[in-house]
Amino acid sequence: MFGLVPFGARNNLAKSSERPQSIWDVFDEPFFKDDFFPAMNNWNGAGSMRVDVKDNGNSYELTADLPGMAKEDIHLSYQNSYLTISAQKDESKEEKDDAGNYIRRERRSGSMSRSFYIDNIDEARVTAEFKDGVLHVNMPKAAEVQHSTEIEIK
Structure with a gap:
C-alpha cells in the first residue's frame, strides 16, 4: 500500500493539516518535485x-x-x-x-x-x-x- 502513495517530505497530503492553504497551492508546486520522480528531487529550479x-x-x-x-x-x-x-x-x-x-x-x-x-x-x-x-x-x-x-x- 505504501508504494501507491508517496510518503515523503514533499508529500502534500501529509502536510495539508500542518498548513491549511488554498486548493490553488498545488499549481505553485513543481510537477517533478515529488517521490514519484526521485531523479528530479535534488534539482534546483530558477x-x-x-x-x-x-x-x-x-x-x-x-x-x-x-x-x-x-x-x-x-x-x-x-x-x-x-x-x-x-x-x-x-x-x-x-x-x-x-x-x-x-x-x-x-x-x-x-x-x-x-x-x-x-x-x-x-x-x-x-x-x-x-x-x-x-x-x-x-x-x-x-x-x-x-x-x-x-x-x-x-
Whole structure:
C-alpha cells in the first residue's frame, strides 16, 4: 500500500493539516518535485537562488546559495550599476546493460539569474569566492566625491 502513495517530505497530503492553504497551492508546486520522480528531487529550479545583501558601512556583502553548482557554472557581472549573478547547469546520466544498450538515459538543463541595483561601488576592488555551494561577493563602496562648488557673486 505504501508504494501507491508517496510518503515523503514533499508529500502534500501529509502536510495539508500542518498548513491549511488554498486548493490553488498545488499549481505553485513543481510537477517533478515529488517521490514519484526521485531523479528530479535534488534539482534546483530558477526560483531557488537565495541571496542576502548586507551593507557593512564601507562595503556591501552579498551571499548567494547555489547548491549543486560548480564554480564553472556561475557567471558574475557588474554593468550600469547592476550586479548580475547567472548560473547554468546541464546534466546527463545514463545506464547501459552488458551489451551496451541503454537501460535508462536522462538529461536535464536549468538556468537561473538574479540582478541587483548596487550603486557607488569600487569596481576594481570587488572580490568573489565560491565555496561549498555558497557565493560570497564583497563590493567596497567608492569614495564619496564632494559635488559642491563655491560660486562667487559679482
